[in-house]
Amino acid sequence: MRSVSVALAVLEAVAEQQPVGVSELSRAMQLPKSTTQRMLLTLGQLGWIRAGAEEPTRWSLTSKALSIGSRHRGDEEIRRVALPAMHTLSAATGETVHLSVPEERRVVLIEKIEGVHPVRTHTTIGNGAPLHTTASGKAILAAMPEAQARALLVAVPLEALTEHTQTDVAALQEELVRVRRDGYAVTVGTRHPEIAAVGAAVLGTSGLPVASLSLSLPAHRFPQPLWSEFGEQVARAATECSRQLGWRPA
Amino acid sequence: MRSVSVALAVLEAVAEQQPVGVSELSRAMQLPKSTTQRMLLTLGQLGWIRAGAEEPTRWSLTSKALSIGSRHRGDEEIRRVALPAMHTLSAATGETVHLSVPEERRVVLIEKIEGVHPVRTHTTIGNGAPLHTTASGKAILAAMPEAQARALLVAVPLEALTEHTQTDVAALQEELVRVRRDGYAVTVGTRHPEIAAVGAAVLGTSGLPVASLSLSLPAHRFPQPLWSEFGEQVARAATECSRQLGWRPA
């Protein structure tokens, strides 16, 4: 289904580079200019992109993409109960707060509140990372039945995103034990060398993890003495979300 | 570009009915089953949808759609500054708060915080409505140069969504004068018979409206004495957002 594949690739490219013109796009995608233009016209007719009013040859996304995206599963309810808790965390710590959900073997960022510090981490909603490379992911792994977590970890070789990424399954499982005891996971430089994070899982009615709250901040602003302070705040917020989603302590 | 059109239609349909199977979808779209299946497979391979783990024949959106959607223009910065104000409004009134942006001749909902009342309005992020049918839209019209607002109003015949929708251009322009004086727009039953709303525009650096904050609530919970109270709260919140976006009072 070549044309569909190309069309969706163009859509993605437009999303990333908007507003963008035909030639620029055709170069970036290594596609003939005529093909690129036809795609843009088609996507335009279908209402997914449109040319700007003042720059009628540069294209941007319309709200159609937004409409589709916001229907992504799990969004609605989790976001609703998590947002207030996220604001509380943000106000208390001044740091960037993330809300992520598990998807396959990854955690995907579905909501964020940026911190007030001029130096802050930059992330994109919808982006994902392997479970074992983030605090969110580890919190989620720790909250699921041990067998299931193990299955996820051994399914494929664990990727190392930085030199600090733990790729040894046994070591990770030990770490998960600590996470279960503390109620929160801490990572420093496991995904990006200079970024640290603290995460805690949000549980659904069944007791299984459905999402995860985390703080993300520059590693140099997160000395070990702060770990438990932030960790407990995040864990408390996550527990409150779990309660509102119908989870009851055993 | 038939196949592209079909593929995107399938994507939309999946978004609305997820999780959904082949036959169900092919019936809903009046498409041959084999074609439908090929589309699902293709969209799956491209990473836009995936079959559930426990129901391996029913398809749902992946986070790809979320990722694209969240790149919708204007989102990032406006959402960032508006969210805190929205929470304040939500806390103060207990009602549903909406953040919308103008797009062509419509206002599109890009963010919401639901109210606490058991009876509340239900809306979908990404959905749009004609400018003249909503409080958000009128607030935005009132905040733009009069000539431009007029141009938008006379471009196409004004659609009536309910019997209370004002479709007379002259009457609407008079209403915009009132909105400019008060700083907020009020609508009752102009979009949906039982829903009322109060909206105020958010201005960018240039002084032109870039978004709009509004409260949306059942009409019976919004007697006229409350109009100015809520109106002024919304207007104050919107002004604060404008300031943070770089707008300065004349």
Next chain:
DNA sequence: ACGACCGTGTCACTGTGTGGCACGGTTTGC
């Protein structure tokens, strides 16, 4: 045990999408 669903796979035909190329207009660089 039967029929009515389901999801999957095949395959010949045709009509759709391809991409090289040429055009006119505007910006760039000399």
Next chain:
DNA sequence: GCAAACCGTGCCACACAGTGACACGGTCGT
């Protein structure tokens, strides 16, 4: 000031990608 280099647009013959009727095996409900 004038090329040259860019832009967005439009055309068209050809080839192959996409189509959809049909058949198959599995799993329900009756």
